[in-house]
Amino acid sequence: MDNLEKQLICPICLETFTKPVVILPCQHNLCRKCANDIFQASNPYLPTRGGSVTSGGRFRCPSCRHEVVLDRHGVYGLQRNLLVENIIDMFKQESTSSAKPAAPERTEEQAMCQEHKEEKINIYCVTHSVPTCSMCKVFGAHQDCEVAPLKSMYQTQKTELTDGIAMMVGNNDRIQGIISQLKETCQTIEENGRRQKSQLCEKFDHLYAILEERKRDLSSKVVAEQEEKLNYIRGLTKKYKEHLEQSCKTVETGIQTLEEPEMAVFLQTVKGLLKRTGEASSTSHLEKVEQGYEAMDHYTVNFWREGRALRSIDFISDDEDEYEEVDGGKAEAEVGGGASTAAPLPSPAP
Numbered sequence: 001m002d003n004l005e006k007q008l009i010c011p012i013c014l015e016t017f018t019k020p021v022v023i024l025p026c027q028h029n030l031c032r033k034c035a036n037d038i039f040q041a042s043n044p045y046l047p048t049r050g051g052s053v054t055s056g057g058r059f060r061c062p063s064c065r066h067e068v069v070l071d072r073h074g075v076y077g078l079q080r081n082l083l084v085e086n087i088i089d090m091f092k093q094e095s096t097s098s099a100k101p102a103a104p105e106r107t108e109e110q111a112m113c114q115e116h117k118e119e120k121i122n123i124y125c126v127t128h129s130v131p132t133c134s135m136c137k138v139f140g141a142h143q144d145c146e147v148a149p150l151k152s153m154y155q156t157q158k159t160e161l162t163d164g165i166a167m168m169v170g171n172n173d174r175i176q177g178i179i180s181q182l183k184e185t186c187q188t189i190e191e192n193g194r195r196q197k198s199q200l201c202e203k204f205d206h207l208y209a210i211l212e213e214r215k216r217d218l219s220s221k222v223v224a225e226q227e228e229k230l231n232y233i234r235g236l237t238k239k240y241k242e243h244l245e246q247s248c249k250t251v252e253t254g255i256q257t258l259e260e261p262e263m264a265v266f267l268q269t270v271k272g273l274l275k276r277t278g279e280a281s282s283t284s285h286l287e288k289v290e291q292g293y294e295a296m297d298h299y300t301v302n303f304w305r306e307g308r309a310l311r312s313i314d315f316i317s318d319d320e321d322e323y324e325e326v327d328g329g330k331a332e333a334e335v336g337g338g339a340s341t342a343a344p345l346p347s348p349a350p
Contacts, residue, residue, distance in 0.1 A: 008088055010034055011062045012169075013162055016092075021085050022078035026066035029081050036075045037162060038062065041170035060173050062165075115140055124153040222299050229293065236287055247280035 008016050012034035020032050030038075042059035058069045071077045111121045113133035121131045127145035131153075136142045250273070257273055260266040 005091065008084070008091060012038065012165055013158070017084060017088055019085055019088075021081045021088070022075065023081040023084075024061050024066070024068050024078065026061050026064050026068070028061050028063040028066075029084055030062075032075060032078075034162070034166075035078065037166040038169050039070070039075050041163075041166040042173055060169065060176075062169055065176070122150050123147045124150050126153075218299070218301070222296065225296070225299075233289070236289065239286055243280070243283065243286060250276045250280045 005016070010017050010029075010031045013031060017029060018031040018033065021029050022032050022035050023029055024035075039057060039059045043057040057074070058067055060067055111131070113119045113121055113136060115136055116133055119133035119136075121133050123132055124130075124147060125132050125136075125142045125145045126148050128142070131150060132140075132142050132147075254273055254277060257266060257269055260269070
């Protein structure tokens with residue numbers, strides 16, 4: 001029976017359900033009055049008639065926090081739980097029939113005054129906010145205090161507690177709404193952070209692309225002059241090798257001529273040989289490499305200004321944003337725009 005009684009306790013008034021009992025969509029039960037109190041606390045600005053809300057609204061179940069949406073009939077549109085009402089009737093009948101032999105025990109369990117052991121607590125001391133007995137009011141410590149009937153104070157404070165619980169339920173709903181908004185704000189912040197980080201990476205990737213393009217262009221100039229000079233030196237080397245080869249052949253021919261014993265034969269061949277020897281001994285017809293021809297120092301670059309500009313990259317302020325709009329997006333084009341508007345590099349050092 002005790003377990004059954006616990007199942008018949010309203011979570012708002014903490015008493016046995018009072019007819020009519022309404023059943024919520026989440027299958028939990030409430031006294032209609034308690035449901036109406038919660039509904040009014042959660043919807044304080046809805047029109048009322050006779051103390052009851054007469055239009056649709058919503059509130060949360062105090063047991064499971066499920067949101068209950070009502071139609072224009074308000075709480076009176078909820079279905080009654082006749083099964084629970086019948087169980088309550090049966091429970092009360094059973095309690096009444098079983099309570100008769102146990103009446104003396106209930107008498108012994110009634111609250112008694114600690115100062116007057118034989119007196120029941122039947123009044124309430126308003127001054128000290130404690131229940132007491134009539135003897136304490138007449139002869140005891142509360143004879144100069146303001147008192148009230150125990151039943152009236154019981155009903156008053158029970159109503160206050162019920163209203164307080166209903167207000168707390170409504171306040172909890174509002175807090176839950178704030179928590180939901182804060183969660184949504186966190187999600188929005190995370191999404192905005194990811195989007196801004198992605199845009200930032202795109203800007204830097206475009207800047208990297210501009211630098212890579214300029215590096216390729218300047219490197220191609222260095223490589224072009226390098227190949228031009230190498231081709232010239234290789235061609236000149238070939239000419240000197242050919243001259244050396246011809247000179248070596250002339251030397252061999254001259255040595256062979258010197259060994260000729262016949263003077264007539266020697267004189268017939270020596271004339272042409274002397275001419276070739278003179279030509280082979282001269283290198284005036286061959287080009288000479290200018291001093292410093294191999295140097296490539298004129299392609300030296302200085303990125304000091306560009307490095308300082310890169311190190312000063314930061315997020316723009318509102319004033320700078322307005323400047324960019326007035327300027328037609330020039331700054332955006334230079335840093336994050338097309339590659340054709342890249343900032344020029346400094347001229348090569350002399």
